Amino acid sequence: MELKDGHYVIQGVPVTAIAAQFGTPLYVYDAEKIVSQFNTLRMVFSNADVKIKYAIKALSNLSILKLLHKHGAGADAVSIQEAHLALKAGFSPDEIMFSPNCADFSEIEEAVKLGLTINIDNLSYLKKFGAQYRSAYPCSIRLNPHILAGGNYKISTGHSESKFGISVHQLPQILDIVNQYNIRVSGLHIHTGSDITETEVFLKMAEIFFSVATDFPDLSFIDFGSGFKVAYKEGDAVTNMFDLGLKLTESFNEFCRQYGRKLELWFEPGKFLVSEAGILLAKVTVVKNTPSITFVGVNTGLNHLLRPMMYDAYHHIINISNPTGEDKQYTVVGYICETDTLGADRKLSEVREGDILAIKNAGAYGFSMASNYNSRLRPAEVLVLNNEAKLIRQAERFEDLLDGQIELVL
Numbered sequence: 001m002e003l004k005d006g007h008y009v010i011q012g013v014p015v016t017a018i019a020a021q022f023g024t025p026l027y028v029y030d031a032e033k034i035v036s037q038f039n040t041l042r043m044v045f046s047n048a049d050v051k052i053k054y055a056i057k058a059l060s061n062l063s064i065l066k067l068l069h070k071h072g073a074g075a076d077a078v079s080i081q082e083a084h085l086a087l088k089a090g091f092s093p094d095e096i097m098f099s100p101n102c103a104d105f106s107e108i109e110e111a112v113k114l115g116l117t118i119n120i121d122n123l124s125y126l127k128k129f130g131a132q133y134r135s136a137y138p139c140s141i142r143l144n145p146h147i148l149a150g151g152n153y154k155i156s157t158g159h160s161e162s163k164f165g166i167s168v169h170q171l172p173q174i175l176d177i178v179n180q181y182n183i184r185v186s187g188l189h190i191h192t193g194s195d196i197t198e199t200e201v202f203l204k205m206a207e208i209f210f211s212v213a214t215d216f217p218d219l220s221f222i223d224f225g226s227g228f229k230v231a232y233k234e235g236d237a238v239t240n241m242f243d244l245g246l247k248l249t250e251s252f253n254e255f256c257r258q259y260g261r262k263l264e265l266w267f268e269p270g271k272f273l274v275s276e277a278g279i280l281l282a283k284v285t286v287v288k289n290t291p292s293i294t295f296v297g298v299n300t301g302l303n304h305l306l307r308p309m310m311y312d313a314y315h316h317i318i319n320i321s322n323p324t325g326e327d328k329q330y331t332v333v334g335y336i337c338e339t340d341t342l343g344a345d346r347k348l349s350e351v352r353e354g355d356i357l358a359i360k361n362a363g364a365y366g367f368s369m370a371s372n373y374n375s376r377l378r379p380a381e382v383l384v385l386n387n388e389a390k391l392i393r394q395a396e397r398f399e400d401l402l403d404g405q406i407e408l409v410l
């Protein structure tokens, strides 16, 4: 979204017109931005055999999956349902990484039947997998490197108290099981969490990979997970992708020479690809003056965008109905009956009831974490593609709330 000739536009389409056409609340995604982020990733790692597996959980709309697939992405699924969405969107089984945590083992069996790449994240399942498939079906192993990195603790997954992965200190047990059942380990995986800004964290992961890789002669890929950070506000520290690309590719290629074979370099970005491409549009329902604060109430809330309350995430907010108004101080709040502040003490250009606000960086973990809390309906989703706003999910209707409910005769 950019300001052009006094109007906010996406690919030249005025955002206020999109709100008028499809109504609010509304999620709007910019296909160009998604593709350009994807191409940036591919470019910075172009000196390696890089494969980008889009983390479906960030934003799982079929049209978004199709868009990324069309441009060459694979997919990273953390549930069997996500895997089925990816298959439905046209990904072939071999393009899908299945990386669940604490999912029932039957999901892994189903994923094997489907032909997905399986990523195993605990010793118990590695044993089960070995006993069942032996060398007949390969798997990847998710390691926990004991690195505390990234943003919010809830999204840090690579530290010693995290439930994710098999500890690198348990390498002997891993090798015992692998040897006992003759398991073909085709990949090693680490995902340390989200919002990592330092190249050094990835280089440290690389060192860990490289130190254990020699124990696994059948590798075809090394998967660095994700964690690339994007800017949520001006001046935010972000992952320096060019620096990371240069240094990591160099050390990866050197490692491949030592390993004796070219391996694929995998990543599983979610946020990096779709966060900045998305906005959540909401209508100002009420401007409420209190003796200390001016609240702006909108027709959305934590039911549609959980990140501010869940992770204390900052999402920039813009009054797109009044781009040239005088800046004033507001606290923007949702319509949910519990505290659901979307932005506290923000400067917005003067807000009037009926104005449309755009909440930025809403592409990742926005719609995909939305709920029906307060029996509110989930919003529609629109993708701006080739300079045209296209509906990719209709807004829920009241009937959707009743769907599946069984009314007892009382």
Ligand SMILES: *Cc1c(COP(=O)(O)O)cnc(C)c1O
Binding pocket: 055, 057, 058, 076, 078, 099, 191, 193, 194, 195, 225, 226, 227, 228, 268, 269, 270, 271, 272, 364
């Ligand atoms: C959530 C997740 C990702 C994506 O993380 P982002 O911060 O959105 O890029 C990648 N891999 C796995 C295994 C995940 O659980």
